[in-house]
Amino acid sequence: MDYPAGQGISVLDRAKTADPDIVGRSKRLWLLPGGQCLVQIIPSLRSFTYERDELVERTGPLRLDFYEKAAARLAAAGVPCAFRERISADFYLADYRPAPPFEVIVKNRATGSTTRKYPGLFEDGALLPRPVVKFDYRCDPEDQPIGEDYLRALGLPVEAMRERALAVNDVLREWLSPVEVWDFCLIFGQADDGELTVISEISQDCMRLRHQDGSPLDKDLFRDGVAGDEIVNQWSRILDVIQ
Known part of the structure; x- marks a missing residue:
């Protein structure tokens, strides 16, 4: 699959040279100028109830396949979504909003x-x-x-x-x-x-x-x-x- 060759490709260099600003359970996030962020999906699956916590390769791109389509559907329906642009198999650009707990x-x-x-x-x-x-x-x-x-x-x-x-x-x-x-x-x-x-x-x-x-x-x-x-x-x- 080909991905847009705009702004997103250049900011991937940041992920190669700088530590992420935020690391969560399933994502790494780099803050960018202009109120945006670069996000990498971590292919992790976690279940507290069943005491499982594993990395399952290839689930990351599948999650982003789904999310990219879902974000487009929400935007078309007038529901604001942070997703902006997919730039690789597991990286995307998004608007940055601090996450509440x-x-x-x-x-x-x-x-x-x-x-x-x-x-x-x-x-x-x-x-x-x-x-x-x-x-x-x-x-x-x-x-x-x-x-x-x-x-x-x-x-x-x-x-x-x-x-x-x-x-x-x-x-x-x-x-x-x-x-x-x-x-x-x-x-x-x-x-x-x-x-x-x-x-x-x-x-x-x-x-x-x-x-x-x-x-x-x-x-x-x-x-x-x-x-x-x-x-x-x-x-x-x-x-x-x-x-």
Whole structure:
């Protein structure tokens, strides 16, 4: 695959000669002039619940394949997204917005933390009567649910984030059908004018997706102990059914 030969290619030199400014669980980030950043995807897969933390080569480019398409869909629907330009298999340019220490999760089905933390309320995989939006405080070793009033006490636009998360849900569900979106997580950053921007990656690493045959196309494969080569094979299947 060929990538644009504009500004992005030149800034790759920085990644070769300078340490990243920020290193997270799954990304390295170099700050650039003009409010942008260079991001490298780390091909890491992590599950606190199942005590797995591994590098799975080839998942990084697959994640970026998905994210590049998802960002274009969100932008076309009027949802601001930090992604700007893909410049290699695992590098891209983005607008830089400081990441808050919490994420927004949308659930269309009861799964994962819903059935694990609240046993007996829902059957695993049950379709929820309407999408559920929740907020998690991002901390090691495991993210924790946080009450919305704490976020309001920090002056954060909770209702606007809820509405924006549901808008993302609508876009993803329509785009990916007949693949089913069970849940996903987002991180919102804010511009100087307060505008909310999706600054997190949207990919198989941060979603639960089910093929029309019922099989998982996401990190649940890793959670279930599937080997790296098979994860790559299954993650590639999603690219066959999306535009």
